[in-house]
Amino acid sequence: MTKIVTDVVCPFCGTLCDDLEVKVSDDGTQILEVYNACVIGTEKFLHSQAKDRLKVPQMQDEEGNWKDVSIDDAVDYTAQMLCNAKKPLMYGWSSTNCEAQSTGNEIAEIVGAVVDNTATVCHGTTLIAVQDVGVPSCTLGEVKNRADRIVFWGCNPAHAHPRHMSRYSIFPRGFFTGKGHKARKMVVVDPRSTDTAKMADVHMQIEQGRDYELLSALRVAVRGAPLPETVAGIPRETIQDVAETLKSGRFVVIFFGMGVTQTLSKNHNIDMAISLTRDLNEYTKAAIMPMRGHYNVTGSGQVLGWQFGFPFCVDLSRGFARYNPGDSSSNDLLRRGEVDAVFVLGSDPGAHFPISSVKKIAQLPSVCVDPHHTPTSAVCKLHMPVAFVGVEEAGCAYRMDNVPIETRKVVEAPEGMVSDEEFLKMVLTRVKEIKGVA
Amino acid sequence: MAEYLIKNGFVFDPVLGINGDKADIAVKDGKIVESTALSNPQVIDAAGKTVMAAGVDIHAHVAGPKVNVGRNFRPEDKLFNCEAGKGVRRMAGGFSVPTVFRTGYLYARMGYGTVMEAAMPPLYARHTHEEMRDTPILDQGAYPVFGNNWFVLEYLKNNEMENVEAYISWLLRTTRGYAIKIVNPGGTEAWGWGLNCNSIHDPVPYFDITPAQIMKGLMDANEALRLPHSIHIHTNNLGNPGNFETTLETFKLFEGAKPNNDFGRKQVMHHTHVQFHSYGGDSWANVESKADEIMNYVNSHDNMTMDLGCVTLDETTTMTADGPFEHHLTELNHLKWANTDVELETAAGVVPYVYSPNIKVCGIQWAIGLELALMAKDPMRVFITTDHPNAGPFFRYPRVMKWLMSQKAREAQMDSLKWAEKVRGATFLSGLDRELTLYEIAAMTRAGTAQALGLADMYGSLKPGLQGDVAVYDYNPETAEDPELIEKAFSNAAYLLKGGEVVVKDGEIVSNGNKKTLWVDAKVNDNPQVRRDITEKFLRYYTVTEANYEVNEKVFMKNPYRIEVDATQ
Numbered sequence A: 001m002t003k004i005v006t007d008v009v010c011p012f013c014g015t016l017c018d019d020l021e022v023k024v025s026d027d028g029t030q031i032l033e034v035y036n037a038c039v040i041g042t043e044k045f046l047h048s049q050a051k052d053r054l055k056v057p058q059m060q061d062e063e064g065n066w067k068d069v070s071i072d073d074a075v076d077y078t079a080q081m082l083c084n085a086k087k088p089l090m091y092g093w094s095s096t097n098c099e100a101q102s103t104g105n106e107i108a109e110i111v112g113a114v115v116d117n118t119a120t121v122c123h124g125t126t127l128i129a130v131q132d133v134g135v136p137s138c139t140l141g142e143v144k145n146r147a148d149r150i151v152f153w154g155c156n157p158a159h160a161h162p163r164h165m166s167r168y169s170i171f172p173r174g175f176f177t178g179k180g181h182k183a184r185k186m187v188v189v190d191p192r193s194t195d196t197a198k199m200a201d202v203h204m205q206i207e208q209g210r211d212y213e214l215l216s217a218l219r220v221a222v223r224g225a226p227l228p229e230t231v232a233g234i235p236r237e238t239i240q241d242v243a244e245t246l247k248s249g250r251f252v253v254i255f256f257g258m259g260v261t262q263t264l265s266k267n268h269n270i271d272m273a274i275s276l277t278r279d280l281n282e283y284t285k286a287a288i289m290p291m292r293g294h295y296n297v298t299g300s301g302q303v304l305g306w307q308f309g310f311p312f313c314v315d316l317s318r319g320f321a322r323y324n325p326g327d328s329s330s331n332d333l334l335r336r337g338e339v340d341a342v343f344v345l346g347s348d349p350g351a352h353f354p355i356s357s358v359k360k361i362a363q364l365p366s367v368c369v370d371p372h373h374t375p376t377s378a379v380c381k382l383h384m385p386v387a388f389v390g391v392e393e394a395g396c397a398y399r400m401d402n403v404p405i406e407t408r409k410v411v412e413a414p415e416g417m418v419s420d421e422e423f424l425k426m427v428l429t430r431v432k433e434i435k436g437v438a
Numbered sequence B: 001m002a003e004y005l006i007k008n009g010f011v012f013d014p015v016l017g018i019n020g021d022k023a024d025i026a027v028k029d030g031k032i033v034e035s036t037a038l039s040n041p042q043v044i045d046a047a048g049k050t051v052m053a054a055g056v057d058i059h060a061h062v063a064g065p066k067v068n069v070g071r072n073f074r075p076e077d078k079l080f081n082c083e084a085g086k087g088v089r090r091m092a093g094g095f096s097v098p099t100v101f102r103t104g105y106l107y108a109r110m111g112y113g114t115v116m117e118a119a120m121p122p123l124y125a126r127h128t129h130e131e132m133r134d135t136p137i138l139d140q141g142a143y144p145v146f147g148n149n150w151f152v153l154e155y156l157k158n159n160e161m162e163n164v165e166a167y168i169s170w171l172l173r174t175t176r177g178y179a180i181k182i183v184n185p186g187g188t189e190a191w192g193w194g195l196n197c198n199s200i201h202d203p204v205p206y207f208d209i210t211p212a213q214i215m216k217g218l219m220d221a222n223e224a225l226r227l228p229h230s231i232h233i234h235t236n237n238l239g240n241p242g243n244f245e246t247t248l249e250t251f252k253l254f255e256g257a258k259p260n261n262d263f264g265r266k267q268v269m270h271h272t273h274v275q276f277h278s279y280g281g282d283s284w285a286n287v288e289s290k291a292d293e294i295m296n297y298v299n300s301h302d303n304m305t306m307d308l309g310c311v312t313l314d315e316t317t318t319m320t321a322d323g324p325f326e327h328h329l330t331e332l333n334h335l336k337w338a339n340t341d342v343e344l345e346t347a348a349g350v351v352p353y354v355y356s357p358n359i360k361v362c363g364i365q366w367a368i369g370l371e372l373a374l375m376a377k378d379p380m381r382v383f384i385t386t387d388h389p390n391a392g393p394f395f396r397y398p399r400v401m402k403w404l405m406s407q408k409a410r411e412a413q414m415d416s417l418k419w420a421e422k423v424r425g426a427t428f429l430s431g432l433d434r435e436l437t438l439y440e441i442a443a444m445t446r447a448g449t450a451q452a453l454g455l456a457d458m459y460g461s462l463k464p465g466l467q468g469d470v471a472v473y474d475y476n477p478e479t480a481e482d483p484e485l486i487e488k489a490f491s492n493a494a495y496l497l498k499g500g501e502v503v504v505k506d507g508e509i510v511s512n513g514n515k516k517t518l519w520v521d522a523k524v525n526d527n528p529q530v531r532r533d534i535t536e537k538f539l540r541y542y543t544v545t546e547a548n549y550e551v552n553e554k555v556f557m558k559n560p561y562r563i564e565v566d567a568t569q
């Protein structure tokens, strides 16, 4: 007999779909099928079943040879590395639960580490903009129930957040949106003709990197002030039409992604997008929301926030929390050679950081905690494979609208494997022993 | 567990009627006991010191999504106030929105043991509980917001009281909530369309019900459920000149209503941060205090309680589920604005604010907060708060106490205002020579709040049998002359015993205690219709499934403490 686990939360992207159903074998060890998830989400579950799954920690010697080690050795290496370092970097945290993040933060506090999450190369610019101008936002259910004007700016949910449009933003019929997508106007701003853009009522095919100009132009158009003939490659009339479309809506939402957070002007783009949203609130109701990528990058920002007061780039090395992106951010620290050990959990900087940073990681004492072989694990001295959080381990995660959901445990992890949190707890205990703190 | 004998202090306990007499307080097994019950106590010498039950805060925003927005979007709030961890203390920082650790430590250092989070959006209950779980020392509970909830609006519109009650019972249990909070009833739902309800008779768009009906209906439900706390109201029209009339109209809705509960609670309605609701005039140019009219009403109606919301003249971070108000505020001060509308339930906004002594209106607001307390006839019904962090940070309570206990201190503050004469002209403060006593302060900060929360059998007094929460302050009421001593002593408790354990010693945190999280489980008769409606709404309008909504006690709460109520008759 098989059984179906319902209300399963997908631990892949910031959409954090929580309506999955997973068919598991009678003994609770095998995932047989995944229902309701998109292809990426399904893969995340099925991947945990891979036959060649890593189960044993491995260490790399000077010559680059890997050898198996025990979990105790892995714990000890990690704890020693963190305690011996003057300023270790503890990076990642976006693909794990808040409980693990919290334990990691406690370790970081004791050893005086810098804690940073993947926002540093993603929506960190958004977090900075929010510190400058705030953020009028809402939960995704408000979008579903009220929104009739949807903008996707520099993001491609059709590929990156596959169920976003069907669950929340374009297709669903909500309380005040009984006509579903028929009563919604969809605007996409993207230099590429993406699958999302192809669905839009209006696709503003902006010139690469000119987001700041176009956002400014929209603010001008919303106020009815004169515009030049084209801005960022978009004709004046189109800009004015879009401004009118937004103003005439009952509830406007702007979703934005890395296509605008990490292009020229960075946080200033987001400043401008938020200011546009603010302006629109003079005429109608408007909200704005970042399309957060990892399923719990938002949670890392929340936990860091209530524990230390800052959402990322938190430098604890001086004994108190310090925050200064550009200085206390991972890539700046690595490239300046300011950190002397690197601990990675719940992300893959090896695949996403500039090569100059990855080279630095390769030269330093380093630990990668990840269920898989990744480009990061390849350059780290210790690779600690762990259970899949959200599949083999429950725990809290925050959706892109900051709504926390408790992920579910669907199957047992292979025998002898520990979770992120368990591993971190062991490291914490060892760190306390080494440091002689209670 | 250790036994303690707190010897020879000046004890202030309005519940026991002890007004500064020298007495010994005994604590054993986590509880207050008769001193004869001790066998081998550790003695704490409290000679020349003030002894009270630990403080109980009825209204502060200390945990949850909007609080964390306040932290994360204001790095500047952490300037010059970050502390390194030491001993049992974690790193801490933040001024108007401290980190959870600092929140716990600062309250404990003020001799407080219990703090209620004043507004929990149900969909974010998990977040609120995660923060409370990480907040050391303090016993806490959180009030879920109900005043703009679609279930409530629909049931009340159809006059289906049993359904309202069943829904409330379900939501309190599902979110592990403590009481019924109402914030800008109807107005926050209207804010979903960028609108507001400015009076208690403005109909809510689409739902076709008025704020008055919402508040009255929820009060009836609260009494039918016999909950420990009453409804907890922040009424419409907050912060606007002339709004005292809305406030009085709100008060009057409850005339003649009687409390119904087994918890010793005597009010049917608690109105919060009344300072923000006591303005006369019709513009910021002629705004004036109406504290007299408000307090005349409160003094002559004993079925209500209130707290002050004292402005402390600091730079702070405002945050409230009154979404339209925060938008209004950002239009006023042009500082950064965060807002979150929460599906089917509520909204919240956050805006930094500077209560400058150089601004006339701020001076008037400062005066009104104090006037309300000084005009109060029954300190067991009027409580000290700053609506933290809205009118100022909670760690200014000792400063508020100083102003309330010393006319000299408040006159000195008045003189330092840039528009002192104008403030005097628009308020009553300079004409009030009352100086509150420590006995009254004890009522306004612990005995009264514990009673209003329905927690008088746990907190607020030194009566044997109550929880061993005792604060000792280095303040000698017989000899202390300088009002500054009040602020100093009450900011740095000599001792705090929490649940019978020493948590603060000489102003330093020595233990993280063993906090409890309080919640109310009100049993009602099975109600299939409400069950069906909940399932339906989750299927169609919520974005999380019904099964993923409930807060898992084991994971998200530290020492959950369930208070059971049986309303099945």
Ligand code: SF4
Binding pocket: A010, A011, A012, A013, A014, A015, A016, A017, A036, A037, A038, A039, A040, A041, A042, A161, A162, A163, A164
């Ligand atoms: S959209 Fe995102 S959260 Fe939803 S199933 Fe796909 S990967 Fe998972």
